[in-house]
Amino acid sequence: NAGVTQTPKFQVLKTGQSMTLQCAQDMNHEYMSWYRQDPGMGLRLIHYSVGAGITDQGEVPNGYNVSRSTTEDFPLRLLSAAPSQTSVYFCASSYSTAGSTDTQYFGPGTRLTVL
Amino acid sequence: EDQVTQSPEALRLQEGESSSLNCSYTVSGLRGLFWYRQDPGKGPEFLFTLYSAGEEKEKERLKATLTKKESFLHITAPKPEDSATYLCAPKGDYGGSQGNLIFGKGTKLSVKP
Numbered sequence: 001n002a003g004v005t006q007t008p009k010f011q012v013l014k015t016g017q018s019m020t021l022q023c024a025q026d027m028n029h030e031y032m033s034w035y036r037q038d039p040g041m042g043l044r045l046i047h048y049s050v051g052a053g054i055t056d057q058g059e060v061p062n063g064y065n066v067s068r069s070t071t072e073d074f075p076l077r078l079l080s081a082a083p084s085q086t087s088v089y090f091c092a093s094s095y096s097t098a099g100s101t102d103t104q105y106f107g108p109g110t111r112l113t114v115l
Numbered sequence: 116e117d118q119v120t121q122s123p124e125a126l127r128l129q130e131g132e133s134s135s136l137n138c139s140y141t142v143s144g145l146r147g148l149f150w151y152r153q154d155p156g157k158g159p160e161f162l163f164t165l166y167s168a169g170e171e172k173e174k175e176r177l178k179a180t181l182t183k184k185e186s187f188l189h190i191t192a193p194k195p196e197d198s199a200t201y202l203c204a205p206k207g208d209y210g211g212s213q214g215n216l217i218f219g220k221g222t223k224l225s226v227k228p
Binding site for chain 1: 119146147149151156160202204215217218
């Protein structure tokens with residue numbers, strides 16, 4: 001199994017541009033989530049999904065959109081990038097839903113810079 | 116409000132010098148507490164899950180313990196390859212943070228040879 005994969009690894013955007021961060025998992029996990037990690041702060045939850053067709057907001061959802069059309073994929077969309085969205089983004093997945101105690105497995109991350 | 120505090124923020128040890136990392140938490144209805152290791156430029160790597168006060172788990176030079184308000188990650192005779200940032204993440208029930216993980220800011224551990 002490849003586990004959780006993320007593309008791209010690095011991205012530079014200009015303010016106002018849009019882009020999609022890709023996340024895929026091959027473990028048949030129901031739960032997937034997106035976090036951002038900034039210096040001096042813990043990982044913060046952006047959006048999460050408990051299954052195909054179901055998404056919900058986390059702690060810092062503003063400026064980001066998600067959808068979950070398949071079990072495997074959970075893309076994160078930035079519609080109009082802002083410098084405040086410069087961060088490292090991690091995707092994670094686990095077998096069962098948010099309230100379970102299943103282990104979340106993380107991808108390698110996407111480092112995004114918005115100029 | 117659910118909160119997690121890790122201390123110290125950074126810890127420098129000599130090889131072989133044992134120490135402990137602290138994770139204090141306030142979480143509604145703790146369902147489990149997770150420890151992760153994160154190397155620079157990488158995603159967090161799962162280490163342990165603790166479910167109830169008094170539980171302990173070990174892996175090589177690491178031992179994690181849990182009380183009702185804190186978790187400790189004890190590092191015995193560390194080696195330079197143990198250098199990393201260690202993240203603590205409790206998970207509460209749906210009355211708290213929607214049952215999702217709440218991450219601390221981490222403790223950056225450096226072990227010098």
